[in-house]
Amino acid sequence: MIQVVSECTRKVSISFFREDDEHLIELPQSIRLLFNGTYLQSVWMQEERGRLRLLIGMGKVIDDEIQWKELAATGVKTCKEKQIEEVSMDIRPFMNNGKSETLYSVVEGAILGNYDPKTYRLSDKKPVELEFFGVPQQEIMTIKSVICEMEAVVKGIYFARNMVNMPGNKLRPIDFAEKIVNFVKETDIETTILKQDELRALGLTALLGVGESSAYPPCMAVLRYRGNPESSKVSGLIGKGVTCDTGGYCLKPGDSMLGIKGDMAGGAAVAGAIYALAKNKIKTNVTAIIPMCENRISPGSLLPGDVIESYAGKTIEIVNTDAEGRLILADAVSYAVRSEGVSEVLDIATLTGAVVNMLGFSIGGVVCDDEGFYQRFEEAFKSAGERYQRLPFYREHEKMIESSIADIRNLGEKFCGTITAGLFIRAFAEKKPWLHLDIAGTAWVDSPIFSFQSKGATGAGVTSIYRLCSKEER
Ligand code: BES
Ligand code: ZN
Numbered sequence: 273m274i275q276v277v278s279e280c281t282r283k284v285s286i287s288f289f290r291e292d293d294e295h296l297i298e299l300p301q302s303i304r305l306l307f308n309g310t311y312l313q314s315v316w317m318q319e320e321r322g323r324l325r326l327l328i329g330m331g332k333v334i335d336d337e338i339q340w341k342e343l344a345a346t347g348v349k350t351c352k353e354k355q356i357e358e359v360s361m362d363i364r365p366f367m368n369n370g371k372s373e374t375l376y377s378v379v380e381g382a383i384l385g386n387y388d389p390k391t392y393r394l395s396d397k398k399p400v401e402l403e404f405f406g407v408p409q410q411e412i413m414t415i416k417s418v419i420c421e422m423e424a425v426v427k428g429i430y431f432a433r434n435m436v437n438m439p440g441n442k443l444r445p446i447d448f449a450e451k452i453v454n455f456v457k458e459t460d461i462e463t464t465i466l467k468q469d470e471l472r473a474l475g476l477t478a479l480l481g482v483g484e485s486s487a488y489p490p491c492m493a494v495l496r497y498r499g500n501p502e503s504s505k506v507s508g509l510i511g512k513g514v515t516c517d518t519g520g521y522c523l524k525p526g527d528s529m530l531g532i533k534g535d536m537a538g539g540a541a542v543a544g545a546i547y548a549l550a551k552n553k554i555k556t557n558v559t560a561i562i563p564m565c566e567n568r569i570s571p572g573s574l575l576p577g578d579v580i581e582s583y584a585g586k587t588i589e590i591v592n593t594d595a596e597g598r599l600i601l602a603d604a605v606s607y608a609v610r611s612e613g614v615s616e617v618l619d620i621a622t623l624t625g626a627v628v629n630m631l632g633f634s635i636g637g638v639v640c641d642d643e644g645f646y647q648r649f650e651e652a653f654k655s656a657g658e659r660y661q662r663l664p665f666y667r668e669h670e671k672m673i674e675s676s677i678a679d680i681r682n683l684g685e686k687f688c689g690t691i692t693a694g695l696f697i698r699a700f701a702e703k704k705p706w707l708h709l710d711i712a713g714t715a716w717v718d719s720p721i722f723s724f725q726s727k728g729a730t731g732a733g734v735t736s737i738y739r740l741c742s743k744e745e746r
């Protein structure tokens with residue numbers, strides 16, 4: 273828990289300066305030679321009585337929430353790398369700009385700066401104990417409540433990252449489901465795990481079709497949070513949970529197989545978000561559905577040319593067995609609408625390599641068929657300090673996934689792979705407002721782009737989905 277105080281009580285502190293900050297003049301001249309407040313510039317300064325101060329530059333203007341996260345994370349990470357045990361951060365510059373989002377982002381960044389990916393080695397660096405100072409007495413309670421809210425969100429991010437970072441052999445579909453159930457146990461979320469025989473009885477044949485490629489059977493987690501019983505609206509959050517994607521018979525080349533253990537990042541994000549919503553008792557109703565399986569080679573695997581059925585009754589021509597995510601999401605999405613009665617559908621998945629070619633590792637792709645829904649999401653991801661880019665779609669794209677022998681095919685043409693993958697899922701959303709997030713580029717970073725990230729899983733999507741669902745009913 274971050275402490276909140278008026279006066280700094282620690283030997284090491286962090287303060288932030290704008291480039292045109294009048295307080296810069298109070299710094300010793302020698303320091304001013306090294307430091308002028310340029311964005312993310314960091315300089316250590318010795319103070320009286322053996323105290324240390326880390327100065328961090330804020331640049332001239334900050335117009336993006338991601339920058340606030342970055343500033344706070346830079347401070348914490350710099351101290352952590354020096355193995356400093358406790359530190360106090362001056363948060364005055366974050367309280368006075370009149371926007372409440374700022375403080376949320378700063379708290380998120382500060383806690384994320386402390387994150388270490390779990391390793392299978394014996395020793396890890398210890399997190400820094402944090403204190404925020406510069407808070408007037410009458411505001412301490414408000415700041416504490418922001419911290420408390422964001423601690424739940426970051427716990428969701430940590431969970432998502434830890435799941436995605438787990439080696440495939442330590443996280444089979446059923447392990448993933450059980451870890452989620454265990455994680456949300458302390459909240460009011462109602463959980464069900466549908467096992468293979470139940471999936472068969474229900475007719476989730478597309479999920480089964482992919483999942484039966486492995487000796488580790490598929491399953492599906494259903495999580496219900498009802499924070500607003502007066503409303504009949506339920507948001508459906510559907511996340512891809514492929515714990516290992518070899519490509520199946522359309523086998524991935526060896527050098528692109530390393531990332532395959534992170535193919536359940538969408539499912540992990542949805543679990544992290546619903547946890548935070550429930551933990552913070554947000555007045556909203558959400559059902560999260562995570563179809564889980566492996567995509568492997570075995571006698572029971574799908575083959576290119578196969579035709580399978582789906583929960584919705586549509587038949588699917590399998591053209592490429594590596595396009596498995598859309599198959600399992602199709603079933604989960606129509607299950608969410610038909611059986612769980614969700615009023616809108618958000619799906620999130622590490623779905624296409626095409627989105628990585630197009631937008632790289634810091635921007636997620638969005639495909640959406642409802643203006644109001646998209647606007648709410650845009651507001652949410654901006655206040656969450658994440659980046660997304662909406663992609664267009666037209667009738668010609670829909671034609672690309674028409675099949676001559678089945679109702680739909682699981683592969684488009686050579687181009688617009690992110691759009692056609694999205695539209696495949698849309699065909700199973702039963703005309704409900706639909707928003708699709710492709711996080712294949714953003715869920716994982718080999719070299720972190722921002723200091724609130726670490727090598728490996730990023731927890732992409734958690735904060736934006738949390739914001740989307742928490743703004744709704746307030
Ligand atoms: N899980 C992959 C997408 C992916 C690629 C995630 C890179 C993370 C990093 C997905 O199942 C997949 O294999 N997609 C194929 C689809 C293609 C066969 C139409 C792809 O994008 O290459
Ligand atoms: Zn695949």
Ligand code: ZN
Nearest residue numbers: 514517535597
């Ligand atoms: Zn995949």
